[in-house]
Each structure stands twice: as C-alpha cells, then as structure tokens.
Amino acid sequence: MSMHVLVTGGAGYIGSTAAAALIHNGYRVTVFDNLSRGHRAAVPLEADFVQGDLGDRAALDTLFQMGKFDAVMHFAALAEAGESMQKIGLYFRNNVTGSQILLDTMIAHDVKRLIFSSTAAVYGSKDSLIHEDDPHEPASVYGESKLMTERMVRWYHQREGLRYCILRYFNACGAMLDEHGRAVRGEAHQPETHLIPLTLQVALGQRPHVSIFGTDYPTPDGTCIRDYVHVEDLARAHILALEALDERAAMTYNLGNGQGYSVREVIQVAREVTGHPIPAVEAPRRPGDGPILVASAERISRELGWQPRYPKLHDIIASAWAWHRAHPQGYAEQGI
Numbered sequence: 001m002s003m004h005v006l007v008t009g010g011a012g013y014i015g016s017t018a019a020a021a022l023i024h025n026g027y028r029v030t031v032f033d034n035l036s037r038g039h040r041a042a043v044p045l046e047a048d049f050v051q052g053d054l055g056d057r058a059a060l061d062t063l064f065q066m067g068k069f070d071a072v073m074h075f076a077a078l079a080e081a082g083e084s085m086q087k088i089g090l091y092f093r094n095n096v097t098g099s100q101i102l103l104d105t106m107i108a109h110d111v112k113r114l115i116f117s118s119t120a121a122v123y124g125s126k127d128s129l130i131h132e133d134d135p136h137e138p139a140s141v142y143g144e145s146k147l148m149t150e151r152m153v154r155w156y157h158q159r160e161g162l163r164y165c166i167l168r169y170f171n172a173c174g175a176m177l178d179e180h181g182r183a184v185r186g187e188a189h190q191p192e193t194h195l196i197p198l199t200l201q202v203a204l205g206q207r208p209h210v211s212i213f214g215t216d217y218p219t220p221d222g223t224c225i226r227d228y229v230h231v232e233d234l235a236r237a238h239i240l241a242l243e244a245l246d247e248r249a250a251m252t253y254n255l256g257n258g259q260g261y262s263v264r265e266v267i268q269v270a271r272e273v274t275g276h277p278i279p280a281v282e283a284p285r286r287p288g289d290g291p292i293l294v295a296s297a298e299r300i301s302r303e304l305g306w307q308p309r310y311p312k313l314h315d316i317i318a319s320a321w322a323w324h325r326a327h328p329q330g331y332a333e334q335g336i
C-alpha cells in the first residue's frame with residue numbers, strides 16, 4: 001500500500017505543486033484547505049480534497065479518522081509579510097494556533113511525521129550566505145509566526161516523539177510543466193505581491209509598469225538581491241525529506257539556489273524571455289526590506305543530496321511565463 005500524505009494548503013501555489021509531485025511519485029494524497037487563498041482547480045485531480053480550516057479541531061478529527069495518514073506536509077498559512085503587520089491577530093491565530101491544533105490532532109491520531117513550510121523571513125538581513133544556525137530576527141509578524149511554529153514543532157518532537165523536517169524556503173517561483181511542456185499549475189496569489197508574477201503581468205498588459213522599491217541599496221546595481229528557488233525544486237526537496245524521516249528524526253534546512261539575483265536582473269531577464277519592454281518605475285525603499293537575502297543550501301545538499309535543477313533565472317522566468325501566458329487570469333477562467 002502506498003503511503004498516504006495529508007497536504008494542508010494543497011490548493012495553494014507550493015502545496016498544489018508538491019501534491020502533484022507526490023502523486024507522480026506514487027503517493028496517495030489528501031488535500032485539506034479552506035480556500036481562503038487557494039484554488040480548488042489547483043488541486044490535482046487524483047487527490048482527495050476536503051475543504052476545512054486548521055482552527056476547526058472537530059473537522060480535523062474527522063479528517064484524520066477517515067484518512068489514516070502516514071505523514072503530513074503542512075503548507076497552510078497566511079504568507080504576506082506586509083499584510084501580517086496590519087493583521088497581527090489574524091496571523092498569529094491562523095499560523096500559530098492553527099498549527100498547534102494540527103499538531104495536537106496528529107499526536108492524538110498517532111501520526112508522527114511532519115514536513116513544515118518555513119521561510120527565510122525567520123532570519124535577519126545578511127550580506128553573505130545565510131546558514132541555518134544564523135540568528136533568527138524576524139522583521140515581520142509573518143516571520144515571527146513561522147518561527148513560533150518551528151519552536152512548537154521542536155517541543156512536540158522532544159515530548160511527543162514527532163519526527164519532523166522544517167524547510168525554510170527563500171523566494172518560491174516558477175511553474176510546473178507537464179511532460180508536454182504545458183504549465184499546469186503556477187503562481188496565482190490575490191492580490192499578487194511577488195516580483196516575478198508582477199513583472200510578467202506587465203508583459204501581459206495587465207499592469208502599466210513594475211515598481212522597483214529602492215535603488216540605493218549597497219548592492220552592485222543598487223536594488224535588492226534575493227534568492228529565487230523553483231517550485232519544482234521545492235517539491236522535490238519535500239519528497240526527499242519525507243523519505244529521510246525514516247532515518248532522521250529532526251531536520252531543519254534552507255532551500256534556496258545559493259545565488260542571488262537583483263530586482264533589475266529579474267526585470268531584464270523577463271524582458272528577454274517575453275520580448276516585451278516591461279517599463280519599470282523607481283520608488284522609495286519599503287520598510288523591512290534588507291539589501292540581500294541569499295541561502296546556503298549546503299546542509300540539505302550534503303545530508304539529503306538535494307540540488308536545484310532550475311537555478312538559472314532564465315529557466316525560472318521562462319516556466320513562469322509559460323504559466324501566465326496560458327492562464328492570464330490564473331485559475332479564474334476555470335470557473336472555480
């Protein structure tokens with residue numbers, strides 16, 4: 001019998017891609033999502049789908065009674081740093097309390113394997129590669145909510161025997177292509193705040209220009225440098241981590257591609273990929289944005305053999321463009 005994995009947040013961008021990768025690798029998948037930010041149409045057809053909220057313990061108990069899960073991949077969260085600074089209570093309740101209820105339900109039903117989606121937002125800004133043991137100084141309520149959840153996960157490991165892998169992603173990007181090169185699922189956040197989709201929406205004629213927030217950072221071209229990691233590479237890391245839980249009971253890894261790209265570089269490569277001039281407008285810095293955030297993924301490479309297959313910005317943007325061009329309204333045109 002194949003392993004049955006519960007994917008919370010599996011109607012979202014990264015969770016739906018991981019669900020598809022799990023199915024492709026022979027796992028059975030159930031997605032649990034409240035659809036507050038996700039899309040029913042993003043859930044793979046082969047997955048079971050249950051709509052519900054992490055805060056609803058009774059719904060989770062029913063789900064776990066039905067499912068007999070072997071492991072949980074926990075993607076469900078609110079994930080907008082800017083929004084989290086306005087809606088503090090919502091972020092702590094949804095991300096921290098929601099995760100705590102999920103952890104209790106897992107233990108009650110004797111499900112003791114967890115892969116948790118954490119983030120580079122747990123770190124402070126640093127102008128050299130960030131390692132897992134670098135200081136944790138979240139600049140947003142969102143980052144804090146993820147760090148608090150990480151700490152809870154470690155206590156459930158110590159006191160309840162939970163086996164876990166915490167994966168701290170840097171900037172997720174790109175789209176998953178099928179065997180015919182068609183982009184079947186990709187980024188569709190509402191509102192969109194991520195640089196690559198915003199830039200490509202200009203090429204689609206949906207926005208007049210893209211904004212560059214800050215051009216006086218201490219970086220070679222004055223704009224912020226970030227680490228972009230392809231969503232398929234993230235999905236593959238989740239499967240490696242799940243398999244490694246047999247041998248290792250407690251893991252924490254960065255997931256990034258180890259090279260940073262500046263905002264101007266992203267826009268320039270998007271111009272090359274799309275053939276559109278993509279006007280850019282320079283704007284002041286945003287509070288909370290550090291100059292450079294780039295991961296060292298050396299630990300997961302050494303311990304689990306993970307290497308990004310799509311580290312090149314051109315490949316990342318070309319796959320994202322395939323998705324946005326084929327689905328200019330995201331999942332909306334599929335009517336769900």
Ligand SMILES: NC(=O)c1ccc[n+]([C@@H]2O[C@H](COP(=O)([O-])OP(=O)(O)OC[C@H]3O[C@@H](n4cnc5c(N)ncnc54)[C@H](O)[C@@H]3O)[C@@H](O)[C@H]2O)c1
Pocket residue numbers: 008009010011012013014015032033034035036037038039052053054055074075076077078079094098117118119120168169170171172173189
């Ligand atoms: N996108 C990135 O660059 C990035 C970077 C680092 C970490 N992450 C983390 O990865 C995970 C997935 O991110 P994403 O970009 O796919 O976001 P997303 O918004 O596309 O997906 C999150 C999903 O979780 C669901 N959800 C939220 N709260 C819920 C709740 N209480 N109960 C049930 N479902 C709930 C939403 O409806 C949505 O489908 C998040 O935990 C996020 O913090 C994302």
